[in-house]
Amino acid sequence: MADIIDGKAFAAGLREEVREGVTAFAAKAGRAPGLAVVLVGEDPASAVYVRSKHKACVTAGMESFEHHLPAETSEADLLALIGQLNADPAVDGILVQLPLPKHIDETKVIEAIDPDKDVDGFTTASAGRLATGQDGFVACTPLGCLMLLKDRLGDLSGKSAVIVGRSNIVGKPMAMLLLKESCTVTIAHSRTQDLAHVIGGADIVVAAVGRPEMVKGAWLKPGATVIDVGINRVPAAEEGKTKLVGDVAFDEAMEVAAAVTPVPGGVGPMTIACLLHNTLAAAKRREGIA
């Protein structure tokens, strides 16, 4: 039976580390790090995540600047707000909660964020910096996955890693991070032929496709480490109820792998902890504090 990787506990430890870092920062800089969170519209899941981010920020001793705009906000008004936040010296990090309403071009808005305040690591500049080994911000979910992997496995050098999913937010940055750790990296996707065979050679599997329980236990190499990024809401056994499942068939994976992240309580909590980590790093860079 595999070990369950407790992302919730790891994230709590990281948040405490950040809190201590914030105290030290404030003593030197004479101010707290500031994070601006922008939410457009009423998407209920987004509202929950933004509330959690605000609470996590305050608990860590950071300033949280919340901007909740109505769903019908124009792209021009949103871009104007980003411009103001870029220029605001009290703001070290800017986060625009995704998804945005359909009438707004997400790419245009993300690209408007100053890369030195891009604590979500979503701008082209941040992606380019990661790909070329320069200092910058790494998207929170893949950064959290990497932290869990390094905590579990130590040195990742020479390991074979398969990432299932090629999104700009998870799959691609995850590949860059694992390449930097000297893994042999494969990105699998919807057109990959014989996915079971590809996954079967992997010491590390990162599943980020958004398809409930798509990765089967029988596909895994015995002893593999499995990181499940999926958060899928599906009908539960009890009539009218739902439950969360990942992209990996968890019970099956537990029979074959050495370690597996659960859903919930695996990768998800790392996303917000890494956001705090990136915000503190942004504040330190802006103030020239090592």
Ligand SMILES: Nc1nc2c(c(=O)[nH]1)N[C@@H](CN(C=O)c1ccc(C(=O)N[C@@H](CCC(=O)O)C(=O)O)cc1)CN2
């Ligand atoms: N600007 C951003 N938008 C979005 C991001 C992001 O990183 N930046 N990621 C997701 C949403 N997200 C944070 O914003 C997020 C998703 C899930 C979790 C989490 O802890 N999930 C729990 C389960 C929660 C539940 O019960 O529903 C878990 O996996 O244990 C945290 C943050 C999209 N948008």
Ligand SMILES: [Mg+2]
């Ligand atoms: Mg859109």
